[in-house]
Amino acid sequence: MKAIVSVTQDWGIGLKGNLLVRNPADMRFFREQTMGGTVVCGQTTFMGFPGGALKGRRNVVLSIDPDFAAEGAEVVRSLDEALAAVATDDPDHVWLIGGQSVYHQLLPHCTHALVTKNDVTLPADAFFPNLDDDPAWHVESEVAGGVTKDGVAFAFVTYAR
Numbered sequence: 001m002k003a004i005v006s007v008t009q010d011w012g013i014g015l016k017g018n019l020l021v022r023n024p025a026d027m028r029f030f031r032e033q034t035m036g037g038t039v040v041c042g043q044t045t046f047m048g049f050p051g052g053a054l055k056g057r058r059n060v061v062l063s064i065d066p067d068f069a070a071e072g073a074e075v076v077r078s079l080d081e082a083l084a085a086v087a088t089d090d091p092d093h094v095w096l097i098g099g100q101s102v103y104h105q106l107l108p109h110c111t112h113a114l115v116t117k118n119d120v121t122l123p124a125d126a127f128f129p130n131l132d133d134d135p136a137w138h139v140e141s142e143v144a145g146g147v148t149k150d151g152v153a154f155a156f157v158t159y160a161r
């Protein structure tokens, strides 16, 4: 499994349920990477998708709520169920896409993390673990992404364990 995430300088990923940085180039990158594969996310992140389940991908959504059903997605009720659901998928095409709680719980099962690093600090209430502070992870590659319309420079950084 690989994590894919967009972070600010202090590894912030969200505020009040919303993403922090508007970045269409990053959205395209996310789409290209995950297309054809499986995405794994928490109920909160899933409910934030404007068009429902992500098209062209198998959607696996975590929720303990027995009444929660998601059109176009498979709902799993525990981490073990999530891991069992993706066990026979090609691990290079299983994507952990958030949010905070699910990143923290399933990151130990990831071999890589594709991190879009936005060179800005913004108020946040959701964070990704700081991989620069974790000796288990190292930077495998880094590619400059450009600058958003709001003037935020960003880079696509791949971490490996």
Ligand SMILES: NC(=O)c1ccc[n+]([C@@H]2O[C@H](COP(=O)([O-])OP(=O)(O)OC[C@H]3O[C@@H](n4cnc5c(N)ncnc54)[C@H](OP(=O)(O)O)[C@@H]3O)[C@@H](O)[C@H]2O)c1
Pocket: 004, 005, 006, 007, 012, 013, 014, 015, 016, 017, 018, 019, 020, 041, 042, 043, 044, 045, 046, 062, 063, 064, 065, 068, 076, 077, 078, 079, 097, 098, 099, 100, 101, 102, 103, 105, 126
């Ligand atoms: N920057 C990025 O790349 C990025 C990507 C994704 C999300 N985000 C941000 O992350 C924030 C949301 O994160 P979040 O932590 O609040 O929500 P989340 O991880 O998306 O979803 C949390 C929900 O997932 C379910 N869940 C979590 N662990 C579970 C487990 N072990 N077993 C069963 N169900 C489980 C629960 O749903 P039930 O309550 O239904 O049981 C829980 O309430 C938002 O601000 C969003 O914008 C950022």
